[in-house]
Amino acid sequence: MTIDPSSSVPGWISSLRGKILVALAGDPTGMAPYVRAIADGDDTGYFVENGPAWTVHAGMGTLVAGIRALLLQALHPGALAGVHDWSRYREDPIGRLTGTVRWVITLTYGSRTQADAETARVARFHRRVKGEYVGGDGSERAYTADATDLVRWVHLAFTDAFLAGHEVSRTAIPGGPDAYVADWATAGRLMRVVDPPLTRDALRAEIDGFADRGELRGDERVADVVRFLRKPPFPGVMGLSYRVLFAAAVATIPRRYRKMLGVRRWPLPVLTLTRLILRVTERALGSGPRAQDMARLRLARLEREGREAA
Known part of the structure; x- marks a missing residue:
């Protein structure tokens, strides 16, 4: 498989591509070392080529989804305490973003060996994250980043956000929304989420359950994140x-x-404007190799080696 990053595109598109990729991958070419490493490895990975997770995470709707996930996650005071106490998102917002993108991209497109190593890297950081917060019911609680309820909430908010973000782009998901929820449940299990939901209805029922139990709230700390x-x-x-x-x-x-977040919808046709931005972004990113291209190189090599060994 040959990758030709030299497609003829306007200069401003190329410039935009570099800026986007610095924000997403920490590298103006998109080929950070961990992305290049996706071409290596001796297994096909946790997710099927062109399956639900591949499709959703390759889509431009992820740009909307990342913002939505951070907003929703902030409503859990325990999850927000971990970000407030341990994250450098204010001093280095791009660094914070690229760290999350690295985990998503590696799990989605990397080999199982690479994905397991990335999961272990995140787990090592999480072991240090601990502190106290005031729960939705006003009680003082201790937290750790690997606490069962917090890990579950982050998985739920992430999955729902990426599903909603993809739906903005109006691109079909192989097998439909339920297939994506079930596919990405694999990532939840890797992060020790017990029995993650497998359908969109079950996913949203669990999110509402957190709210119904009073575990979510909007307060000044949430308002600060929103600002x-x-x-x-x-x-x-x-x-x-x-x-x-x-x-x-x-x-x-x-x-x-x-209402909890203290935000309102624009009266303008924002989703139409967003689709235009996503199309421009897709054109920019399409002018060079991406993580899924590295994954296809690995898969093609494994298939070739399998034929030669037969």
Whole structure:
């Protein structure tokens, strides 16, 4: 398989691609060392080529989904305490973003060996994350990043956000939304989530269950996160585009949770504007190799080696 990153595209598209890839992969070419390593490995990975997880995570809707996931996750005071106490998202928002993207990309497209190593890296960091927070019921509680309820909440918020973000782009998912929820449940189990939901209805019922039990809330700390996410330090065209993506993320959140977050939907056709931005972004990223191309190199090599050994 030959990858030709030299496609003829306007200069501003190439420039935009570099800026996006610095934010997402920490490298202007998109070929950070961990992305290049996806071509290595001796197994096909946890997720099927062109299956639900491959399709959703390759889509431009992930740009909306990432914002939505952070907003929803912030409603759990324990999850938010971990971010507030241990994350450097204010000092280094791009570094925080690229760390999360690295985990998602590696699990989705890497070999099982690479995915397991990445999961272990995240787990080592999580073992240090601990502290105290005030629960939704006002009680003082201790937390650790690997606490069962917190890990579950993060998985639920992530899965729901990426499903909603993909639906903004109006691109079909192989097998439909339930297939994605069931597919990405594998990542939940790798992060020690017990019996993660396997359908969209079950997923959203669990999210509502957290709210019904009073485990979620909006407060000044949540408002502070919302203010930061509304306008992070992205300059120029990226900053303007981000504002539309933020509004799109808000538009996909049910009213119950928007009220907790203290956000409102734009009266403008924000989803239409978002689809335009996503198409431009897709054109920019399509002008060079991406993680799934590295995965296809690995899969093609494994298939070739299998034929030669037969």
